Amino acid sequence: MQLGKKAGLELCDLPLRNIFGEALLALAEENPKVVVLDGDLGNSTKAEHVRKAYPDRFFNIGIAESNLVGVGAGLAGAGFYPFIVSFSSFLLCNAYDQIRLAVAMSDINATIVGSHGGITLGKDGPTQMGIEDLALTGGLPTFTIIVPGDPASMHAAVKAAPGIQGPVFIRSSRIPMPYIYPMDDCPFEVGKANIVREGADLTIIGTGMMVSAGLDAAAMLAEQGIEARVLDLHTIRPLDVGAIAASARETGAIVCAEEHLLQGGMGSNVARIVAESHPVPMRFVGLKDVYVESGDPWDLLKKYNLTAEDIAAAGEEVLSQKRE
Amino acid sequence: MQTSPLLDHEGLVEKAKQLRLDILEMTTKAGSGHPSSSWSSTEIVTALYFGGVLRYRPDQPWWPDRDRFIMSKGHAAPLLYAALAHAGYFDRDQLMTLREAGSPVQGHPIQGMMPGVEATTGSLGQGLSLGLGHLLGARLAGKDYHVYVLLGDGECEAGQIWEAAMAAAHYQAGKLIGILDYNKFQETGPISREIALEPLAEKWRSFGWKVHEVNGHDLKEILPALKLARQLEATRQPQMIIAHTIKGKGVSFVEEDFTFHGKALNAEQAQQAREELNATR
Numbered sequence: 001m002q003l004g005k006k007a008g009l010e011l012c013d014l015p016l017r018n019i020f021g022e023a024l025l026a027l028a029e030e031n032p033k034v035v036v037l038d039g040d041l042g043n044s045t046k047a048e049h050v051r052k053a054y055p056d057r058f059f060n061i062g063i064a065e066s067n068l069v070g071v072g073a074g075l076a077g078a079g080f081y082p083f084i085v086s087f088s089s090f091l092l093c094n095a096y097d098q099i100r101l102a103v104a105m106s107d108i109n110a111t112i113v114g115s116h117g118g119i120t121l122g123k124d125g126p127t128q129m130g131i132e133d134l135a136l137t138g139g140l141p142t143f144t145i146i147v148p149g150d151p152a153s154m155h156a157a158v159k160a161a162p163g164i165q166g167p168v169f170i171r172s173s174r175i176p177m178p179y180i181y182p183m184d185d186c187p188f189e190v191g192k193a194n195i196v197r198e199g200a201d202l203t204i205i206g207t208g209m210m211v212s213a214g215l216d217a218a219a220m221l222a223e224q225g226i227e228a229r230v231l232d233l234h235t236i237r238p239l240d241v242g243a244i245a246a247s248a249r250e251t252g253a254i255v256c257a258e259e260h261l262l263q264g265g266m267g268s269n270v271a272r273i274v275a276e277s278h279p280v281p282m283r284f285v286g287l288k289d290v291y292v293e294s295g296d297p298w299d300l301l302k303k304y305n306l307t308a309e310d311i312a313a314a315g316e317e318v319l320s321q322k323r324e
Numbered sequence: 325m326q327t328s329p330l331l332d333h334e335g336l337v338e339k340a341k342q343l344r345l346d347i348l349e350m351t352t353k354a355g356s357g358h359p360s361s362s363w364s365s366t367e368i369v370t371a372l373y374f375g376g377v378l379r380y381r382p383d384q385p386w387w388p389d390r391d392r393f394i395m396s397k398g399h400a401a402p403l404l405y406a407a408l409a410h411a412g413y414f415d416r417d418q419l420m421t422l423r424e425a426g427s428p429v430q431g432h433p434i435q436g437m438m439p440g441v442e443a444t445t446g447s448l449g450q451g452l453s454l455g456l457g458h459l460l461g462a463r464l465a466g467k468d469y470h471v472y473v474l475l476g477d478g479e480c481e482a483g484q485i486w487e488a489a490m491a492a493a494h495y496q497a498g499k500l501i502g503i504l505d506y507n508k509f510q511e512t513g514p515i516s517r518e519i520a521l522e523p524l525a526e527k528w529r530s531f532g533w534k535v536h537e538v539n540g541h542d543l544k545e546i547l548p549a550l551k552l553a554r555q556l557e558a559t560r561q562p563q564m565i566i567a568h569t570i571k572g573k574g575v576s577f578v579e580e581d582f583t584f585h586g587k588a589l590n591a592e593q594a595q596q597a598r599e600e601l602n603a604t605r
Contacts, residue, residue: 035464059460059495067453067487074457077435077442079388079465082457097447098484102454106435106444 004178006308007197007215012151016173017115019151021046023158024083024113028054031081031162037072039065039086045115045172047085065094069112073102076110081162088114088130088171096136103167104140110168111161112137117147117171118259119287119304120209125294130171131287134236135264137169144190145236147171147266149211150180153234156188164190171208175297178212180232193240199227202315202322203247203254207233207266210257210285216308217257221315228315236266244270245277253322255314257285259306281321283314330376336543339410340370344574344601346406346419351588354423357431360572360584362403364507364540365474368567371546372472372503373407377554379469382412385439391469392458394443396451397476397505398432399586405429405438413440449482451475452502456492459500470499470554478510481519486531489562493532496560501553502533504564505540507571509582528564540567575600 002011012019028034028050038060042048051058059075061068065086072082084091091114092099103110114137117130137145144164148154154172161168180196181187187194196211197218206214211232218228229251231243248254254274256267267284274280285306292300301307331339343366351357372378378391395404402422409416418438421427428437432446443454455473462469479485492500506524508515515521525535534556538545546567553563571585572578575597578589589597 035461056464061491062487064484064487064491066449066484067456067491070450070453070484070488071457071460071491074454074459075461075464076457077392077454078458078461078467080461098450098453101444101447101450102435108435 003209004212004216006219007212009178009180009212009215011178012176015176016148016151016154017046019154020113020115020158020172021049023155025049025053027158028057033079033081034162035059035075035080035082037061037068037082037084039063039068039090041086041115045085045113047083065090066098069095069098070102072110073106073108076108082110083113084110085113085115087128088117088133089128092130092133092136100140104142107142107166109162109166111170112167113170113172115172116174118173118208119292119300120259120297121174122297122300123294126291129292131261131292133171134260134266138237138264138269142166143237144168146190146234147208147236148234149206149208149232150177152179152181152183152186153188155183156186157234160188160190173209175209177209180211188234191235191238191240193235193243194232195229196232197228197230199229200251201227201253202319203229203231203251204257204311204315205231205233205244205247205254205270206257207236208259210259213308214257214311217311217315220308220312226315226319233266233270236269239269239273241273241277244273248274248278248280252280253318254280254282255285255311255318256282257311260286262286262288281318283318285311285314331374333543336370336375339374340366341601341604343370343403343406343410345598347402348589348594348597348601350402350406350419350422352594353420354588356423356588357402358399358586359402359588360578361397361476362400363573363575364569364571365397365400365403365505366573367541367543367546368474368503368505369403369407371543371550373411375543375547375550377547377550378472380411382440385413389467389469392442392455392471394445394451394455394471394473395433396445396473397448397479398445401431401433404433404441408438408440414438448476448479449484452485452488452492455500456488456495456497459497460495462499470501470557472501472503475502475504477504477506477508477515477521480504480521480524489528489531489533492562497562498557498560500562501550502562502564504566505569506566507569509571509580509585511582511585513582525566532561533564534559534561536563536565538565538567540569541573574604
């Protein structure tokens, strides 16, 4: 199984975390106010790119996420723009209250990068998996929440972050993702969902890797004469209410797909908008109240029904409800 | 370089009395708050703002070169607000809106909501990390400001304090000065009975800090310790001033009675407190 293959997308030869590292380095080169705070995982998250190039602007605070977040927030108070980088699970679960007070409630300009989001870090198992990060950041009112689904949008998200008023969460990932957008011409705008495939029968709304999986699913549905619109919902907050409502109105059925718990994830946010604006049948592809075990990422995606086939099946199901 | 308005010893004693009275009036009017925790830190904060320790500009609250003061024990917010008002950051009338809906004078400090409020605190244990961040930023920006963090004793039970203590020593944060209000009580009882901290000074020393111990109500001890700590920056060792204090200091029936934690005084108690505080000199 290869993400984006059925849709004819070219897979990036580097994992998304490496693209994040490159993007962060490019930003640090351009913006001397950018500082990077690491929870001793810089070689895994690839924040270490900045350590090599700008050691004075890179702080390893060690295996102490609470302090990591606090020191980062203090650096913002000193006039710098912190990128606080670690595994999504460790940052949000260990330091949630520090993020709540010092970052969210203080409404500082800073970016938290949650690497190894979702289950596709695979073999390290559920202790390291960030399957609740979107729900947790969703509980922090001032945060902008971004889940890039391809190399170009990761670059664009990192570049855009310091220009966003208030705190930002960016999810990064251990697996390679296909190119959805041209590297030199990414239509990325914070809070604006992108239609990456047009179709009139239903809309697949994906975030992160599920955008490519959604495009694969759309290619499979097309073989049966079903045309799906695919929406890249890279920003979970602020939600693109207009694009979601328009998709509900124009296609009459929606499948949401995310590499996250269904509870509190992207889909539940979208459902609220759909319910309020233009109720249509919906289906949700994501993790159903479960901790996932260690394993090869592709085996896990298959076992927990997070593949293009699962999205396509949900599409057929939601269409039958639409036609009733 | 501008320093805080300099008061002599008598002036500082009088200022501490005024702050205590304001804390009383604010929390009594609000009907809630933490007067006893504010009173135990009153001389410490008086020395910082009015003894020529902190460099600040009330008309430019976010002056980039200001010394930082972070009230890590956020429940002492009434003291912070009173000190900021007396220092000229905002009008003293605003103090009486403490804890009212729509007022920026929040129950616990929220960063930037009032001029001079440097950090959001109230969930305990977080201030020292913030202070270290400000200091690393100063170093990177080539600024020479100092960072002062006022810690409660109870919050030293939090792991984050020791994470920050370890990191501050590692980063040789000589301009980071902690003041620990050691009033020996936490919300539910004496610290020695609940979760003992001793040997506290040894703990800080073993984490690489230079420790000073003072009577936290004697301005003739606090002020020199604060000034000495500032002079020792060249040692590149973070400094901790352990201030031995009395919870509820200044009001006889509140002193060392932990059941007053987080409680405002009723009208009758407030009247007695007012008389006692006014009688001090």
